Amino acid sequence: MTNPIIQIRQLQKRFAANGTDIVALQDVDLDIAPGEFVTLVGASGCGKSTLLRIVGGLEPASGGSVDVDGQPIAGPGIDRAMVFQHYSLYPWLSVTDNIKFCRQLKVHRDVSTLSDVESAEGRADALIRLMGLSHVANAYPNQLSGGMQQRVAIARALMARPRILLMDEPFGALDAQTREVMHDLILHVSILEKTTVLFVTHDVEEAIYLAHRVVLMAPRPGRIAAVHTVPLPDHRDQDMKQTPDFIAKKKQILAGIRNTSGMQTDYELLERLGQVPAP
Numbered sequence: 502m503t504n505p506i507i508q509i510r511q512l513q514k515r516f517a518a519n520g521t522d523i524v525a526l527q528d529v530d531l532d533i534a535p536g537e538f539v540t541l542v543g544a545s546g547c548g549k550s551t552l553l554r555i556v557g558g559l560e561p562a563s564g565g566s567v568d569v570d571g572q573p574i575a576g577p578g579i580d581r582a583m584v585f586q587h588y589s590l591y592p593w594l595s596v597t598d599n600i601k602f603c604r605q606l607k608v609h610r611d612v613s614t615l616s617d618v619e620s621a622e623g624r625a626d627a628l629i630r631l632m633g634l635s636h637v638a639n640a641y642p643n644q645l646s647g648g649m650q651q652r653v654a655i656a657r658a659l660m661a662r663p664r665i666l667l668m669d670e671p672f673g674a675l676d677a678q679t680r681e682v683m684h685d686l687i688l689h690v691s692i693l694e695k696t697t698v699l700f701v702t703h704d705v706e707e708a709i710y711l712a713h714r715v716v717l718m719a720p721r722p723g724r725i726a727a728v729h730t731v732p733l734p735d736h737r738d739q740d741m742k743q744t745p746d747f748i749a750k751k752k753q754i755l756a757g758i759r760n761t762s763g764m765q766t767d768y769e770l771l772e773r774l775g776q777v778p779a780p
């Protein structure tokens with residue numbers, strides 16, 4: 502891969518908890534190309550969120566490096582925006598003001614020209630249209646469904662034109678139909694804005710549908726177990742989930758999660774103990 506936008510090398514993260522050392526990430530190497538959509542899946546505790554938070558600059562690494570555009574990251578930056586499962590909107594601000602909020606802070610901090618302010622207004626209006634929020638632009642978060650609130654959170658994250666969007670189970674709290682709508686929306690937006698996306702999920706179907714590559718992580722210690730290239734064209738549609746390639750990839754990744762999670766079925770446990778009941 503030439504000139505990755507994110508380059509992760511030998512990344513380590515240890516947490517000390519109750520006198521024990523937890524290896525949340527060990528020797529993680531990953532390059533992500535500009536405009537690529539990469540999803541992270543794996544058993545609970547394999548370090549998905551920790552990896553995302555380190556790339557977001559919210560958590561320091563214990564070793565190794567994360568470079569963005571060839572520069573080591575030093576804390577959060579305007580080039581990276583995060584979206585979490587819980588929408589974290591400001592309840593006292595309208596949809597429009599929530600989307601413009603960070604921009605307004607910047608306008609207060611810096612000496613901005615009228616054209617800066619106007620271009621921010623134009624950007625907010627464009628995002629409101631793009632995210633299908635025009636009819637609720639003046640509503641408040643508590644008047645919106647979960648799906649609509651998450652659209653606002655994504656629009657707000659995109660406001661500063663981040664090159665990288667870091668998403669931690671952003672659709673985990675939504676119903677199945679709303680998730681499908683959000684999948685097509687985030688794919689459309691990421692292609693249109695040429696945004697690189699790193700996306701954590703527990704849902705393997707979601708992981709495949711959205712991604713160019715699915716990174717399978719394994720726990721204890723947290724590490725990359727496999728990287729799966731998704732055999733689908735860039736422009737996706739929901740019918741692709743029924744194709745043999747999609748179904749085969751889903752089976753392969755689910756088996757990978759089972760094999761790396763250390764979980765075993767009751768049958769496997771009995772078999773190991775030599776106590777399989779006679780047929």
Ligand SMILES: Nc1ncnc2c1ncn2[C@@H]1O[C@H](COP(=O)(O)OP(=O)(O)OP(=O)(O)O)[C@@H](O)[C@H]1O
Pocket residue numbers: 516517518523524525543544545546547548549550551552723
């Ligand atoms: N602040 C912390 N202090 C101590 N241990 C932590 C901390 N944050 C994460 N861990 C531990 O690091 C490991 C990786 O956690 P992380 O949340 O990144 O995993 P995950 O794959 O995102 O899990 P899940 O799928 O359940 O959200 C886990 O064992 C977790 O308990």
